[in-house]
Amino acid sequence: MSHHLVVFDSVFFxxxxxxxxxxxxxxxxxxxxxxxxxxxxxxxxxxxxxxMNGYLIPMKxxxxxxxxxxxxxxxxxxxxKVGVVFQNPDDQLFMPTVFDDVAFGPLNLGMSEExxxxxxxxxxxxxxxxxxxxxxxxxxxxGQKSAVAIASVIAMRPDILVMDEPASNLDPRSRRQLIxxxxxxxxxxxxxxxxxxxxxxxxxxxxxxxEGRVVADGPADRxxxxxxQLEENNLELPLSLQRL
Amino acid sequence: xxxxxxxxNIGYLDRLSYRDTVIHRLDSxxxxxxxxxxxxxxxxxxxxxxxSLVPFFIFPVLLITLSDTPFKFVLKKILVVxxxxxxxxxxxxxxxxxxxxxxxxxxxxxxxISLLSIMMKFALTIxxxxxxxxxxxxxxxxNALQRLGIPAPFTSQLFFLYRYIFVLMEEAMRIVRARDLRxxxxxxxxxxxxxxxxxxxxxRTFERAERIYEAMLSRGFGGNMPSMRQFRFTISxxxxxxxxxxxxxxxxxxxITEMIGRLIQGITV
Numbered sequence: 001m002s003h004h005l006v007v008f009d010s011v012f013f014x015x016x017x018x019x020x021x022x023x024x025x026x027x028x029x030x031x032x033x034x035x036x037x038x039x040x041x042x043x044x045x046x047x048x049x050x051x052m053n054g055y056l057i058p059m060k061x062x063x064x065x066x067x068x069x070x071x072x073x074x075x076x077x078x079x080x081k082v083g084v085v086f087q088n089p090d091d092q093l094f095m096p097t098v099f100d101d102v103a104f105g106p107l108n109l110g111m112s113e114e115x116x117x118x119x120x121x122x123x124x125x126x127x128x129x130x131x132x133x134x135x136x137x138x139x140x141x142x143g144q145k146s147a148v149a150i151a152s153v154i155a156m157r158p159d160i161l162v163m164d165e166p167a168s169n170l171d172p173r174s175r176r177q178l179i180x181x182x183x184x185x186x187x188x189x190x191x192x193x194x195x196x197x198x199x200x201x202x203x204x205x206x207x208x209x210x211e212g213r214v215v216a217d218g219p220a221d222r223x224x225x226x227x228x229q230l231e232e233n234n235l236e237l238p239l240s241l242q243r244l
Numbered sequence: 245x246x247x248x249x250x251x252x253n254i255g256y257l258d259r260l261s262y263r264d265t266v267i268h269r270l271d272s273x274x275x276x277x278x279x280x281x282x283x284x285x286x287x288x289x290x291x292x293x294x295x296s297l298v299p300f301f302i303f304p305v306l307l308i309t310l311s312d313t314p315f316k317f318v319l320k321k322i323l324v325v326x327x328x329x330x331x332x333x334x335x336x337x338x339x340x341x342x343x344x345x346x347x348x349x350x351x352x353x354x355x356x357i358s359l360l361s362i363m364m365k366f367a368l369t370i371x372x373x374x375x376x377x378x379x380x381x382x383x384x385x386x387n388a389l390q391r392l393g394i395p396a397p398f399t400s401q402l403f404f405l406y407r408y409i410f411v412l413m414e415e416a417m418r419i420v421r422a423r424d425l426r427x428x429x430x431x432x433x434x435x436x437x438x439x440x441x442x443x444x445x446x447x448r449t450f451e452r453a454e455r456i457y458e459a460m461l462s463r464g465f466g467g468n469m470p471s472m473r474q475f476r477f478t479i480s481x482x483x484x485x486x487x488x489x490x491x492x493x494x495x496x497x498x499x500i501t502e503m504i505g506r507l508i509q510g511i512t513v
Contacts, residue, residue: 050458053461053462055458055461055462076464076466079461079462079463079464080464082462083462083463084459084462086455086458086459088455090411091452091455091456091458091459092459094404094407094408094456094459094460095403095407096382096383096386096403096406096407097383100383103470104460104463104465104470105463105464107470108463108464108465108466108470109464136258136383136407137407138255138407138410138411139255139258152463153463156463156464
């Protein structure tokens with residue numbers, strides 16, 4: 001299945017204020033892989049993720065999603081394949097009710113109303129939020145908001161799921177529920193987070209970014225147990241490995 | 245801090261619309277049409293009209309009873325906004341000093357009558373608007389407007405206003421709290437700091453707007469807000485609109501109060 005490929009080939013990106021956020025990143029993620037992206041604050045993780053759905057376009061190098069080469073013309077198509085869950089669910093949930101919000105993506109894909117209703121019920125059930133259907137997002141708790149934010153993205157049935165700090169602001173139980181939910185998905189997953197235990201639980205592969213470059217790429221259990229390298233990147237051993 | 249309190253008040257208006265009564269079940273378009281006609285009829289009265297406005301209070305009172313909305317809540321909301329109306333009419337008694345005769349030969353300047361008229365029109369229109377939102381919910385009103393043919397750019401602005409007023413207020417609340425915790429006595433609460441806080445709030449709003457737009461784009465937003473047909477305009481909605489319209493027109497074009505007065509006099513005399 002070459003359909004769900006994510007390929008970055010020496011991608012370079014510089015913000016208008018001159019910050020060189022990404023300086024030649026290359027990796028290749030194949031179908032069904034779950035990849036954690038870790039690194040210090042300001043290492044370039046979020047910038048990297050914004051390339052995956054074409055919000056940013058690389059200045060040098062290329063990004064290939066599925067069988068499409070990312071440029072201004074293809075980014076609409078790419079957005080249908082790549083679902084991005086943002087860090088702050090308040091930015092993600094912009095419609096007046098949970099139902100409208102989850103229906104937003106599918107309606108934009110041109111699905112019929114009947115199908116949209118089915119789809120909304122289905123994904124809300126998946127994330128365990130069916131009872132919140134008619135509530136406005138501002139009456140939800142942080143955990144409910146992030147679950148609905150994920151529902152609103154998976155409602156579009158993306159091939160690739162990209163998440164930026166999905167577990168921040170969650171209490172331990174909501175976080176655990178999120179982890180279980182993520183493990184069930186068979187999508188290609190790319191998760192940027194400082195929550196290394198979550199990465200260890202959800203992802204098989206891990207990429208370490210430092211100052212806009214890939215400094216390590218390999219199996220998550222190997223990379224996340226390398227204390228020296230993690231500490232060089234302002235990270236520390238996942239708690240679950242510290243006890244050993 | 246009254247800010248927190250006001251914030252929860254908005255949420256309350258929201259929760260009122262979750263109820264399930266005869267009025268809540270009406271199609272939101274029917275309610276929007278009825279309320280609009282009500283407001284237009286009320287403001288179409290000339291400036292010295294007081295008596296003819298009285299029967300119009302039946303409409304909000306009826307809505308309050310049928311929709312089970314707390315009367316106190318509506319009254320409070322009216323009082324909160326009333327300074328605006330008072331300032332519009334406050335100078336009328338000073339400038340319009342022509343005297344008119346009331347019953348029992350009491351004299352009063354016409355300005356007071358026009359002030360009273362303004363206040364009544366204000367109370368009527370504001371209570372109708374509050375009741376519309378309390379029984380329909382804000383997004384319901386927006387949806388109705390969209391269905392009635394108001395262009396999408398306007399209605400989507402209203403949607404976003406409603407969605408993000410809460411987020412914005414929370415943001416402001418956090419900034420104000422952070423300031424209060426580090427300012428002692430009056431230091432740090434002056435106008436200079438306040439101006440900067442507003443600036444920060446504005447910048448944060450821009451940043452948020454960008455992130456929201458990004459989120460919208462990544463879910464296939466192409467310029468149009470999609471919406472689904474959730475409402476059906478039934479016979480009872482048509483009856484509601486027809487009856488209210490007939491009632492308003494009857495009040496506007498026939499002097500009902502006088503007729504009732506004559507009738508009562510006819511009975512008693």
